[in-house]
Amino acid sequence: MTDKTLQTLRDRIDEIDDTILGLLNRRASIVTEVGRVKKQEQVRVHAPQREQEIFERLEKQNPGPFPNEGVRAVFREIMSASLALEGPLKVAYLGPAGTFTHVACLKQFGTSVLAVAANSIKDVFTEVERGRSDYGVVPIENSTEGVVTHTLDLLAESPLTIAGEILQEVSHHLLSRSGVLDDVKRIYSHPQPVAQCRAWLERHAPTVPIVEVYSTARAAELARDEPEAAAIASDLAARLYGLAFVQTRIEDNPSNSTRFLIIAPRAPERSGRDKTSLMFSIKDRVGALYDLLKPFAEHGINLSKIESRPSKRKAWEYLFYVDVEGHVNDQPVKAALDALRPHCHVLKVLGSYPISG
Numbered sequence: 001m002t003d004k005t006l007q008t009l010r011d012r013i014d015e016i017d018d019t020i021l022g023l024l025n026r027r028a029s030i031v032t033e034v035g036r037v038k039k040q041e042q043v044r045v046h047a048p049q050r051e052q053e054i055f056e057r058l059e060k061q062n063p064g065p066f067p068n069e070g071v072r073a074v075f076r077e078i079m080s081a082s083l084a085l086e087g088p089l090k091v092a093y094l095g096p097a098g099t100f101t102h103v104a105c106l107k108q109f110g111t112s113v114l115a116v117a118a119n120s121i122k123d124v125f126t127e128v129e130r131g132r133s134d135y136g137v138v139p140i141e142n143s144t145e146g147v148v149t150h151t152l153d154l155l156a157e158s159p160l161t162i163a164g165e166i167l168q169e170v171s172h173h174l175l176s177r178s179g180v181l182d183d184v185k186r187i188y189s190h191p192q193p194v195a196q197c198r199a200w201l202e203r204h205a206p207t208v209p210i211v212e213v214y215s216t217a218r219a220a221e222l223a224r225d226e227p228e229a230a231a232i233a234s235d236l237a238a239r240l241y242g243l244a245f246v247q248t249r250i251e252d253n254p255s256n257s258t259r260f261l262i263i264a265p266r267a268p269e270r271s272g273r274d275k276t277s278l279m280f281s282i283k284d285r286v287g288a289l290y291d292l293l294k295p296f297a298e299h300g301i302n303l304s305k306i307e308s309r310p311s312k313r314k315a316w317e318y319l320f321y322v323d324v325e326g327h328v329n330d331q332p333v334k335a336a337l338d339a340l341r342p343h344c345h346v347l348k349v350l351g352s353y354p355i356s357g
Helices: 003-041 048-061 068-086 100-109 121-129 149-157 191-196 198-204 216-225 235-241 288-298 331-343
Strands: 090-094 114-118 135-142 161-169 173-176 186-189 210-212 229-233 244-247 257-264 274-282 303-310 318-325 344-354
Touching: 003 068, 048 068, 048 344, 090 100, 090 121, 100 114, 100 135, 100 161, 100 235, 100 257, 114 121, 121 135, 121 149, 121 257, 135 149, 135 161, 149 257, 149 274, 149 303, 149 318, 173 216, 173 235, 186 191, 186 216, 191 198, 191 210, 191 229, 216 229, 216 235, 229 235, 274 288, 274 331, 288 303, 288 318, 288 331, 331 344
Parallel strands: 090 114, 090 135, 161 344, 186 210, 186 229
Antiparallel strands: 135 257, 161 257, 173 229, 173 244, 274 318, 274 344, 303 318
């Protein structure tokens, strides 16, 4: 390809980019008008169902070769910036900046959101409960390490509802200032990433001390300040703290992923492809758990998860957390819950929300 041909192609790309820029600003003008109308009619600024409809419509219409994953990522950012024009959207997440919860927050809400780092999962709930943030993002389970029990306990007590879920692939990277493994004299990270990278660490850094800290972001911060230290953390942490990659993707399980929940004061609209999370405690008797699960089978409802936790109210009393397919207002789900209620000490619907993916 000659230089002249290459320049011609680049000129055509520039023309297309100029057109895209013009269209983005036209879109932004309409969004501003939408925001004015919402304010007059006292309608909520953020409409997750509308966003999902846009994603699905565009992906269905996309002829390629631009991939659907790219379409979703581009329009995620367009909608994030557009929403910021309508009014600031605040989302609390388990901080500090650079954690995997931060990564999930930006994936769901885009980089134009006002992301608020909280010191603990409890603080995320508090931020939303007190109206200081519109949403919260908290981890609920990892494919390797299992459920985050503290989140389950808080859901049982909180007035908030689950408004959505985020499935985030978790890739752990070894980061340092130099990017050279021989320079590393100690490695910082949270206990979970350490456990998820155990085989790689034993093979490539068997004599390097591992120092556990409260978050991967704190690990990255320490690695930034200590020339002989490294951190196991996210690529976002590498960018935020100015670290180089010693080695990418050191997790033992290449399918490692974490599920996060979006918590909010109000439930989202029904999407037609929903999941409902429940919490209940049972009366202790022979066959009690069987009787509780039976209504779901009788009404053709699939249970995608069941988890038990001590109730903390009475010795040997347990709370069960169940995810079922369907919305709480779907007739089969309503019928199953009506049959379930008489057998429970407590029955709480934690939320009905769109299934991720």
